[in-house]
Every structure is written in structure tokens, then in C-alpha cells.
Amino acid sequence: MTVRRFAAHARAGLVAVALLLSLSFSVRAADAEISPGNTIRIGVLQFGAVAWTLDTLTERGFDKAEEFRIEIVPMAASNAAQIALQGGAVDMITSDWLWVNRNRGDGRKLQFAPNSTALGGLYVAKESGIKTVADLKGRDIGVAGTPVDKSWLFLQAWAKKTAKLDLKKDAKPSFAAPPALNELILRNKLPAVLNFWPYGARLKAAGLTELVDMKDVLAGLGVPKPVPMVGWVFSEEWATKNRSLLDRFLKAVERTNAVMRADDASWVRLKPIMKVDSDADFVALRDAHRDGIDLQELKVDLPVMQNLYALLAAEGGEELVGKRPTLDPTTFYSALGSTP
Known part of the structure; x- marks a missing residue:
């Protein structure tokens, strides 16, 4: 990597961190009228696609419209986010439903709401x-x-x-x-x-x-359509206590995804936090993300997911599925027309 390219990556990283932190603080300052009980603490990877979604969501004011606010907690890696969720440091992260199902088998009652079909x-x-x-x-x-x-x-x-x-x-x-x-x-x-x-x-x-x-x-392999693989993950206890808040958040995410699929201008403002080296990188990342957030494809088809789980369990064995040889239907949170 050249010095110039390294410096560009460093600048992009500093901008991304600054934007993530400023988003957290500015949301709290601007929405002081929203009660603390309507705040969602989300663990976010600094350069991940989730940051793009949440930035667009707040920029469009969908959080205010649904009367909640987001507190972003920057995370360095996926395993750090998982630990933060299990320790109660955040209310929500993104992960895959395999991890959620395995945790349920180990007695940790987590749930999953779809966010992307991208693989x-x-x-x-x-x-x-x-x-x-x-x-x-x-x-x-x-x-x-x-x-x-x-x-x-x-x-x-x-x-x-x-x-x-x-x-x-x-x-x-x-x-x-x-x-x-x-x-x-x-x-x-x-x-x-x-x-x-x-x-x-x-x-x-x-x-x-x-x-x-x-x-x-x-x-x-016989899966007739794209299926959600990565999604919002939270504890079942938190979801039960905050059902209205969670549903309003998911509704705001749906509106955000609709914007990101259709509006090129919404992406131009995201460039500083996308860590891209070229316009070709930018377009490729934009199009790949859009491909993963089709609303119809994000609905959970439980029989399809169960067949997919059986295939994965056969290939990955206990190392993958742990104490869960079958897929627990309650792994998936039921809301917004995506009831398993």
C-alpha cells in the first residue's frame, strides 16, 4: 500500500469515526424532547453498512417521525458487538440468525429481525x-x-x-x-x-x-429466492418490554431502505463514511447494498429457512449449530408483515 493510499484510508477512517460519534451526540442534543425510554443503543461497526443505514435514517428524520432516538456505540469488530449485547452495554447489534439460534440453544434468548439478504x-x-x-x-x-x-x-x-x-x-x-x-x-x-x-x-x-x-x-441448492441472512439482533426480554419502540424502529428502517434503493443523492452524502478508493468502488458498494434490501426478499419464509438450516447443519455440524440441531421458529421476531 502506498503512503498516499495509506493516508487516504487514514483520513477516511478519521472522518468515519467523527461522523459516527457526532451522529450519536447530535441525535441526543437535537431530540432532547424524546424520553430516555425511547432511546435505542445500537452497537455499530465503524465502517459497516449499518452505519450507512442509520446515518440516512436520522438525516431523513425518520427517527423523529417515529418518536425515538438512536445512540450509536462504535464497535471495532463483530465479536465485540456480540459481547456488548450479551453484557447489556447495547440494546441491539446486527448479526446472522444462525448465531441467534445457537444462542437460544445455549439459553440466551435473543431474537432476529431481517435487515439484508446480501452474502x-x-x-x-x-x-x-x-x-x-x-x-x-x-x-x-x-x-x-x-x-x-x-x-x-x-x-x-x-x-x-x-x-x-x-x-x-x-x-x-x-x-x-x-x-x-x-x-x-x-x-x-x-x-x-x-x-x-x-x-x-x-x-x-x-x-x-x-x-x-x-x-x-x-x-x-433448492432455495427459490434470496433469504435474509443478516439482521437486527436483540434480547427477547428487551423486545417484549419495548415492543412499540422496536416496531417503530423497524418501520423507520423500512422507510430508509426504500430511500436507499431509489435515491442516488442519498448515497452521495454517504461517501465520506464508506471508505472508498474510487468511484467504481462507491458504485459497486451502493449497488450491492441495494441488492440486499429488497423489502419482499426480507420477509421470513419459515419453511425455506428451516430447509436452509438443515443444509447448513449437515455441512457444519455441531461446531456450527451447537445444541440446536433444528431451527427454533422464535429465533425470528414477528413484526411488520414478516411473521414466520
């Missing part, structure tokens, strides 16, 4: 010679996350079904952080990477080939 994809270098999933045999694959990351499990199941290929044995997977994987494939140190959607969007913007989108993988 990511498998990206290959142009000179890699990889044209189909069968070409991954004997090749190195960089995988974001852990051996039980849901996208990796989906890809394994799909490779078995379509190419009779066991990627754990027939390929050479290695696991690393998403930014590191992008650097490696861009430097031709890896022929293929399976990465999360924000990083995949940047790879597409850089000209790499998306061999397969994870939504196409799911379709090949």
Missing part, C-alpha cells in the same frame, strides 16, 4: 484459468471467516451437488480476514477467494471475475 461470492483472478467450480480442484482458495462460515458451507454443498467435488479435500482452502484476501488476490497471490459482499463489490470494481454469486449457489 457475497467467489471471485477469481483473470489469469487463474478457473472457469467453473470444477476447476477449483487442487487449487488454493482464500475463504473469509472460519471453516463454519455460512458462505463456505453453501459453496461446499453446491460443489458436491454440481461437480462431485469435496472442496475441503479436493481443493486447498485457507481462512483469513476479508481485507487480507482482497490484497492477496489483487497481488496474484491467490487464484480464488470467497469473500463477503462489501469486499466482493470492491473486487468486481477492480475488474476481477465473480465466478458465482452466493444467491445463485442457494438457487442451485
Whole structure:
């Protein structure tokens, strides 16, 4: 990374942190008339897409319209946010429903409200010679996350079904952080990477080939339409005590998603907190996020989710699902027409 590029990243980081902190303080100052009981403390990754949503929500005044306010608590990593939620330092974070279901099996009564269907994809270098999933045999694959990351499990199941290929044995997977994987494939140190959607969007913007989108993988596994994977997570006790507040928040998020899907101008003002290196990065991230927030796709279809869970449990085993061999329907919060 050049000094100039490093400095640009540093400036973007400082701007993002400043905006997140100023959002928290300004919301509290501007909405002093809203009672403390209508405040939601949300753990937010500094450069994550959730920050874009909440910034747009408050800028449009949807919080005031629904008579609540947001207190943003910046988080350095997903596991820090999970710990903060379990410790009561925040009321809400974003995570996937697999984590919520596993926690319910361990006695921690969390719930999930859908927020995005975005997953990511498998990206290959142009000179890699990889044209189909069968070409991954004997090749190195960089995988974001852990051996039980849901996208990796989906890809394994799909490779078995379509190419009779066991990627754990027939390929050479290695696991690393998403930014590191992008650097490696861009430097031709890896022929293929399976990465999360924000990083995949940047790879597409850089000209790499998306061999397969994870939504196409799911379709090949019998899942007929995109399904919510990441969402708002909170304790069942908090949701019961704050039902009206939670429903008003989710309504405001729906209005925000409608704006973000339709209004290009709403994205221009988000550029400083998106940590983009180019206009191509910006457009790719915008379009990928929009693809994940279609309201109709965010409704929970419980039978589809149960089938998906069974597939994941078969691939990931107890390491993934813990003490929950089946999907608990009460993992999903029922509101706003998305009743399981």
C-alpha cells in the first residue's frame, strides 16, 4: 500500500469515526424532547453498512417521525458487538440468525429481525484459468471467516451437488480476514477467494471475475429466492418490554431502505463514511447494498429457512449449530408483515 493510499484510508477512517460519534451526540442534543425510554443503543461497526443505514435514517428524520432516538456505540469488530449485547452495554447489534439460534440453544434468548439478504461470492483472478467450480480442484482458495462460515458451507454443498467435488479435500482452502484476501488476490497471490459482499463489490470494481454469486449457489441448492441472512439482533426480554419502540424502529428502517434503493443523492452524502478508493468502488458498494434490501426478499419464509438450516447443519455440524440441531421458529421476531 502506498503512503498516499495509506493516508487516504487514514483520513477516511478519521472522518468515519467523527461522523459516527457526532451522529450519536447530535441525535441526543437535537431530540432532547424524546424520553430516555425511547432511546435505542445500537452497537455499530465503524465502517459497516449499518452505519450507512442509520446515518440516512436520522438525516431523513425518520427517527423523529417515529418518536425515538438512536445512540450509536462504535464497535471495532463483530465479536465485540456480540459481547456488548450479551453484557447489556447495547440494546441491539446486527448479526446472522444462525448465531441467534445457537444462542437460544445455549439459553440466551435473543431474537432476529431481517435487515439484508446480501452474502457475497467467489471471485477469481483473470489469469487463474478457473472457469467453473470444477476447476477449483487442487487449487488454493482464500475463504473469509472460519471453516463454519455460512458462505463456505453453501459453496461446499453446491460443489458436491454440481461437480462431485469435496472442496475441503479436493481443493486447498485457507481462512483469513476479508481485507487480507482482497490484497492477496489483487497481488496474484491467490487464484480464488470467497469473500463477503462489501469486499466482493470492491473486487468486481477492480475488474476481477465473480465466478458465482452466493444467491445463485442457494438457487442451485433448492432455495427459490434470496433469504435474509443478516439482521437486527436483540434480547427477547428487551423486545417484549419495548415492543412499540422496536416496531417503530423497524418501520423507520423500512422507510430508509426504500430511500436507499431509489435515491442516488442519498448515497452521495454517504461517501465520506464508506471508505472508498474510487468511484467504481462507491458504485459497486451502493449497488450491492441495494441488492440486499429488497423489502419482499426480507420477509421470513419459515419453511425455506428451516430447509436452509438443515443444509447448513449437515455441512457444519455441531461446531456450527451447537445444541440446536433444528431451527427454533422464535429465533425470528414477528413484526411488520414478516411473521414466520
